[in-house]
Amino acid sequence: MKGIRNILALALAAVLLLSTLGLAAFANERVTITYSMWGDNEEVRVLQETIDKFEQEQDRIHVEIVQIDRADYVGTLNTRAVGNNLPDTGIMAEDAVLMWAEQGMLADVSNMYGEGEAKPLDSLAFTFDGKPVGYSVANEVLLLYYDRQAFVEAGVTPPPAKAEEAWDWDTFVDIAKQMTLDVNGNNAKSPDFDPNNIKRYGVMLCPDFWQLEVWSVSNGGAWYDAEGNVTIGEPAAMEALQRIADLYLVHHVAPQYGTNTATNVDQDLVNKSTAMYVNGQWSVGVWLGPAKNSDGLDYGVGVLPYMKDKVTLNTGGVNVAFATSKHPAEAMEWLKWYAREENAWGLIEGGIWMPVLSSYYTDEALTRKWVENPNFPPYDEYKTAVVDYAFNNAKPTSWYWVNNTNLFNDALSSILAPAWSGNTTVAEAITAHLDQLKAANQGN
């Protein structure tokens, strides 16, 4: 009995010794870093192919994927932070970047790109204390999608694809009225129009709350100033939001804001429950391209209408290196390599991501390489309505430089609920709760 025990103990010790030696030998040659991401198994498969390519090009860095559910993404990273078990690098939700930067959890990436190297667009850098803490992995802008067939049938001019031809707000409302139909086929300009029985709305807005900021900016206002102070109480910012509420309350051309709880842009366009839809560029890859291929949806894309300034917002999930990483140099090398367009080509080609390097917006050969594929609307339309629009007219969403936007948006979204249903006005609602909005901006 004792003999067996001794042998067992010896064997265990030998295994331990060997594995330690093995690890040490391995570590000298190759560093393993982790990259966390949200996405389904298909996206993991695409990413793994990309990583395989990275590992073929060099043999010092091995990248392991940490797949986390989108809905619990930041929460899961939090838990890992508590357990001192953060990945080395990862994608990060836009509204959490500054909070993590403020706590010193993100590495400063200002030296990631050297002098003269092709860099992402400036509007895609998240900054804290004047230093970049991450670049968006993709560009995204807000656009106006529409059902081309519906416009042809109605004999109405579809949304313009060029920023210089963008509709002013009154024209937009007028067109939306012409495209809104009740069950008897009367449009919203007809005296017989029945606002209680609408079959197809002129326009719908994605209920992702942060998108509303674009209208305040378009009206010459802003939710925050350059220092991140709350400016939503100023008339221009509030007036724009009232105009959004009035699309439903006054003009009957859109459902009450935030109501399309169970549907997406493709379903609403395929079902013909709306003629136009405001949402981000990712809709092309996630919904509209697939709907074009499977349901034959003939969709078009145009620039947003404007109030004072012809403007859209840009955003995009961020790749960050965590400050806790033991291999910061390798982490940044991977991120920089991964940010090159050719390495995320599947997502760009599919229409989910827009490139981040400026050359794709200015060099026609590169633009054609990106845009000419069956998921997209015709090249000429997409080129001016999306590529040029994103390059010339896009401003960053406020979370690129303002902290606590999630707290602020939770508060504002709750405060504005009675304004969407017309129980109060936007100005009354915001003015009455301005202190709470300012407190939310401060993290309380």
Add this chain to the structure above:
Amino acid sequence: MAVTRVKPSAMARHEARLAKIYLIPAFLGLTFLTYLPLLSVFVLSLFKWTAIMPKPLYIGFNNYIRLFTKDMFFWTSMRVTIIYALLTVVGSVLYSLAVAMLLNRSIRGRGLFRAIFYVPYIIPAMAIYMIWGLLYNKDFGVINALLVQLGQPRAGFLIDSKYIIPSLALIAVWTSGNLIVIFLAGLGSVPRVYHEAAEIDGATFWKRFVHITLPFMSPIIFYNVLLSLIANMQVVVPSLIYAGSNRTTYPEYTFMSFLMYRTGFINNELSYASAISFVFFVLIGLFTLVLFKGSKNILFYESGGN
């Protein structure tokens, strides 16, 4: 008067010792999985701490002061959670009892009906809320189409502050198949003899229900009310599906569990979320206590015990 303690027999002592040993696993489980975490939640609520802060900062009861005096969501959250729970508890207990009594009769295809009423309970919540979302849709939903046919105005079931809570409560009532099963088991145990005797004496259905069924069922009703109350106070699924984070959120969706989740895991304020959950725990505890105290005199046990 001196009380002489009877010395327990060796057998009894042995059994007592054995019982204590058998209780150890349960005791350990409760201690490490319930009481200690509860205590640590309370301790954490006295600090300022986001998971990514290097060190928690002791701030006494400031989280509670902020919650009760400054938080714009807290009182709304309390109100909607309590109203929702009360509506749901009353609704689902009445509905389940009624359905159980129907299913308890000797009707053709009873097994099939039992299965049908139980099905909503086992459908994934996501699917249930998506489908009800379509039914409730103000512009294109079936219910509103019916209302229009009847000449009524459209109702924003999921977007009008008047309707949100009752609409959500109705979904919860519809899914209360588990209560039906418990009621059915209870109804099976009501002795037939009393019903037969009452029938011979010419008692109406209603009289038999009030004087026989209800007293016999009272402990089961109490159990179902308790179960349903605790479960429904913790409602969170409709908020996650219809409101979510960074979506447009009407205040009626800010249930306590959702507020807790959003504060802790979306907005990173773990210690503040601990304060919310501790207050929430006390609230559920109070409701349970009131229920136990209030029910003492109306519960009926056949054995005569209480």
